[in-house]
Every structure is written in C-alpha cells, then in structure tokens.
Amino acid sequence: MVKKILAYSYIYIILFLMYVPILVLIAFSFTNSTYIGEWNGLSFDLYVNLFKDTEILVALGNTIIIALISSVVSTCLGTLGAIGAYYSKKRSRAIVENINQIPVVNSEIVIALSLTVMFVFLGNYIFKENIFSFWTLLIGHVILSVPFVYLNVKPKLSQMDPSLYEAALDLGCSPRIALRKVLVPQITPGIVSGFMLSITLSLDDFIVTAFTRGPGLLSGEANIETLSTLIQAKIKKGPIPMNMRPLTTIIFLVVLLAAIIVTIVKNKNKSKVKMRRGRVG
Amino acid sequence: MKLRFQRKYLCIPYFIFLILFVIIPILLIVYYAFTDSNGFFTFDALVNFFSSTNKLNVLLVSLLFGVLNTVICLIIGYPIAYILANKKYNSNYVIVMLFVMPMWINFVLRTGATRDVLSWIGLSGGEHPYLATMIGLVYNYLPFVILPLYSTMLKLDRSQIEAAIDLGCNRYQVFTKSIFPQSIPGVISAAMMVFMPTMSSYVIPDVLSEGKVILFGNSIYLNYSNYQWGDGSFMALIMLLIVVISMLVTRNFSEKDEGKASTW
Numbered sequence A: 001m002v003k004k005i006l007a008y009s010y011i012y013i014i015l016f017l018m019y020v021p022i023l024v025l026i027a028f029s030f031t032n033s034t035y036i037g038e039w040n041g042l043s044f045d046l047y048v049n050l051f052k053d054t055e056i057l058v059a060l061g062n063t064i065i066i067a068l069i070s071s072v073v074s075t076c077l078g079t080l081g082a083i084g085a086y087y088s089k090k091r092s093r094a095i096v097e098n099i100n101q102i103p104v105v106n107s108e109i110v111i112a113l114s115l116t117v118m119f120v121f122l123g124n125y126i127f128k129e130n131i132f133s134f135w136t137l138l139i140g141h142v143i144l145s146v147p148f149v150y151l152n153v154k155p156k157l158s159q160m161d162p163s164l165y166e167a168a169l170d171l172g173c174s175p176r177i178a179l180r181k182v183l184v185p186q187i188t189p190g191i192v193s194g195f196m197l198s199i200t201l202s203l204d205d206f207i208v209t210a211f212t213r214g215p216g217l218l219s220g221e222a223n224i225e226t227l228s229t230l231i232q233a234k235i236k237k238g239p240i241p242m243n244m245r246p247l248t249t250i251i252f253l254v255v256l257l258a259a260i261i262v263t264i265v266k267n268k269n270k271s272k273v274k275m276r277r278g279r280v281g
Numbered sequence B: 001m002k003l004r005f006q007r008k009y010l011c012i013p014y015f016i017f018l019i020l021f022v023i024i025p026i027l028l029i030v031y032y033a034f035t036d037s038n039g040f041f042t043f044d045a046l047v048n049f050f051s052s053t054n055k056l057n058v059l060l061v062s063l064l065f066g067v068l069n070t071v072i073c074l075i076i077g078y079p080i081a082y083i084l085a086n087k088k089y090n091s092n093y094v095i096v097m098l099f100v101m102p103m104w105i106n107f108v109l110r111t112g113a114t115r116d117v118l119s120w121i122g123l124s125g126g127e128h129p130y131l132a133t134m135i136g137l138v139y140n141y142l143p144f145v146i147l148p149l150y151s152t153m154l155k156l157d158r159s160q161i162e163a164a165i166d167l168g169c170n171r172y173q174v175f176t177k178s179i180f181p182q183s184i185p186g187v188i189s190a191a192m193m194v195f196m197p198t199m200s201s202y203v204i205p206d207v208l209s210e211g212k213v214i215l216f217g218n219s220i221y222l223n224y225s226n227y228q229w230g231d232g233s234f235m236a237l238i239m240l241l242i243v244v245i246s247m248l249v250t251r252n253f254s255e256k257d258e259g260k261a262s263t264w
Helices: A002-030 A045-050 A054-086 A090-105 A108-127 A134-159 A162-170 A175-204 A207-212 A227-237 A244-280 B007-033 B044-051 B053-085 B093-104 B107-120 B129-153 B158-166 B171-199 B203-208 B216-225 B229-250
Strands: none
Touching: A002 A045, A002 A244, A002 B053, A002 B093, A002 B107, A002 B129, A045 A244, A054 A090, A054 A134, A054 A175, A054 A227, A054 A244, A054 B007, A090 A134, A090 B007, A108 A134, A108 A207, A108 B007, A108 B216, A108 B229, A134 A175, A134 A207, A134 B007, A162 A175, A175 B093, A207 A227, A227 B107, A227 B203, A244 B093, A244 B107, B007 B229, B044 B053, B044 B229, B053 B093, B053 B129, B053 B171, B053 B216, B093 B129, B107 B129, B107 B203, B129 B171, B129 B203, B158 B171, B171 B229, B203 B216, B216 B229
16 A cells, blocks of 8 residues: 555656646746746736737648648558558568668657758759758658658558458459558558657657758748747747747647547557457457 | 559659658768768868867767666656556556657747746756756656556566565565566667667757757757768768667667557
C-alpha cells in the first residue's frame, strides 16, 4: 500500500512538473498583463485579440496547410513504397530499407542543411534562380515524415494473410483492384498511424522549415511563416507574445481531445481483440 | 511490349524520391566539406575544425550535454515506465497518454514557456545558462524516454521476476539480475532517442541560455548562416559520423523500429 502511494506520488509529481510551463501560459491567458507573473485581474481580452492578430492567424493557417499536404504526400509515397518493397526481391528491399533508415536516425539539422545545400546548388547551376518556395518546404517536410510512414506500414504487411490477395486474383480481380480492395484495407491501421505521425512531425518541426522555406502560401511575398518559426523569431527578442497565450489554451484543448479519442480507440481495439480471442478459445 | 503491372513497381517513385532527396544531398555535403569556393579539393574545413579550440570545445560540450541529458532522462523516466507498465500499480492507459501529450504541443512554444517560467522563478538563462538549458532539454526529451521504455516494460517476463524472488533474490538482486537485463533494449532505444537529438539541438539551447550555450546544432546553423559552407558541411559530416558510430555500437541491442514509430 505504502509502495503504491509512493509510486503514484512520484508519477504525479513528475507529470505536474512537465505540465507547469504550459499550465502557467494557460493561466495567464486569462489576464492582460505583458509579463508572465503579474496578474492584472481576470480578462478575456487576449482571446479577442488573438482573432485579430493576422500574424499569428497566417502562421497557424500555413502550419495546418503544410501539415495536411505533406502528410497526404508522405502517406501515399510511403505506403506505395512499403507495398512495393515488400514484394520486391530481398536485395532491392534491403537497399530501400537501408536508405529509408538514414533520415530516421539522421539529425534534423543535417537533413535540413543537406537539402538546403542541394536547393541552392540547383538554383545556382540549373534553374538559374532562387527555387526556395512552398515546394522546397514541402519536400523537406515529406522527407522528415515519409520514413515513419514506411515503418508503420511495413509490419502490417507482414502480418496480413497473403492468400487473400491470391484469392482475389483467382476470382477474377485485376491486380489493381485486388490491391485496392483486398490489400489496402488490411494495412489501413498502419497507414492511419503513419499519417497521424506525419502530421505531428510536421506541426512540430522548426529546423527543416527554417532552412527550406521560401515565399508563398498565406504569407504571400514574404517567407512562409509557420507557428514554429514565428514563435522562435518572437521569443528570441522577448517573452512569448501575449496573444500566443490564448492560442496555447486552444492547442492544449485540441491535443487533449485527440488524446481522449486515441485512448478510446485503443481501449475499443483491446476489447475487440479480447472478444475475438474469447471466441476462438 | 506493354509493361505488365507488378506490385513491386509501386516502390519506384519512393525509391527515386529517396535517391533525389536523401542520397544526393548527403553526397553534396561531402562535396562541399572537401572543396574550396573554386571547387578544388581541399582539407581546409578539416584542418579548421581540428585546429580550432572553439569548435572542439563545442563538440566536447555537446557530447557532455548529450550524455548528461540521456542519463538524467533515463533516471527519471525508468521508474515511471516501470510503474506505468506494472499491472499492480496501473492498468490505465490514460496516464501513459498524459506523459505523451506534451509531445504534441509545439515544441518551440513549450521551450519558450519553459524559459518564461524559469525566468519568473529567478532561473533566467542569462544568469544560469547551463542549468536552464539542462532543464529545458530534460523537459523536452523525457517523453521520448518514457515511451520506448514503457513498451519494453510491457513485455517483461513476469514469471522470471517471480522465479527470482522465489529463489531468494532480494529486491536489489531482482532488479540487477532480472528486470534491468530484460529492459536493456528499451534503455538503448531510449538513449538513442535522446543522445543524438540533444547534441544537434538548436532551439532549446539557443532560447534557454539566451545564446550563451552553443551546441553542435547551433554551431552548424551559425556556420551556415555566415555562408561558411565548407565548415558547416564538415561539421554536418561529423554529426553524421557520430550517428553512424552510435548506430553500429547499439545495433546488437536495440529492438528495431521502436521509439518514435510507436507513438501511435
């Protein structure tokens, strides 16, 4: 009993410490003081201001657009790659897998630097103009997340029943239709988790964005600003901007909601597995 | 002749993409690390790096921060993962989720928040750059340690632990002889999740120490933004080399694809 109490208090203390900075920001989003630590009484001014702050709204919009597009591209590319590699000869599969591992273990700054060096090289010698734009940024984000899509889909491929695909072919499906109707549904969980991971990686990224971005999207003629790059530029000069505090509250609530959904889905899957096992046993 | 559709052809776009944007950029880095501005072969960057006490210092400090952060995160995270994975204490996935959740909040925002709170309580980066950076690093990387450890702990062989107890091991022996050896793959992949990214981190030391602590990542960034491509590329190569070495060292221990890929 004592051990249990000790264990729980340890966990809750660490959890509390981990959330302190976020919770402080959220708490001070309900007052209109410039600095954290001075309380000017309860006020919702910052929430009103947030929705007038075009700088933040533009960055938020860019962040979401990039996350969605890069995740869709990564998911398609990575899933097709995983399927293709799974049915390739052992040696070519090993090659793809080893190259796939490079961005996984490589540090973000080296990925960012190497891509940038290449884009500058291409711009100088081939296109004869600056090629930094939304497209270079997109490539950067895709490279960041595509190996993880591959790694999420791969185990699902080896778990599936290979005879189902053969059966579909025998029953008159063309390979394309068999792929779409038989193979893809079996690996969907892997595809979904790869997609979700891509989104989180893209939303969180700073270094690759800072290196590979160019003008475009909602930022128009200026360099594309995402939440990461905007916040970084601001906190280099001073405290976290006031209007960022209410945004923290909103992000926290969205993340909390996502966490609750994931937990529910996980529990559901668990009970499904249990039921199935129960029936077989 | 019409090319018949085969499933392995689906890999082709992915393969081309990897060659174009992973292999070629790395080759270019190698090229820039060993050529001068006129494109002639040179060891300038190499000589620059190893003759500059400043840069060697940065390497040493980065290694130190990397090791220290890994050890601290493991010491804090190991008991947490053990408790969370132990059915006796916890059968609830919600608490695990709570530990993972901070990873989904933008890390630049979290880093800024940490700095603001630290300077509020009097631990500003201007006065305590090393301490503030360390706190920020631990704060950021703790979830990355807990997750792989947790998934290894779930697979601990309970009957072996019970057997150890039945055969007269005391608590300390049970830990050193049964629990810890079984959890080594998790420890290794957790260490990999922390060590490398710490060394090459840019935002956390930059923000928390107010520019006073320079790690390898900051140094590469600085070199690059000063148009010292040769030096920057050479440092990136060193970073790459450290990655490869640590991969080779830990290869035999680690469980594959653990860690980041198991977030979802």
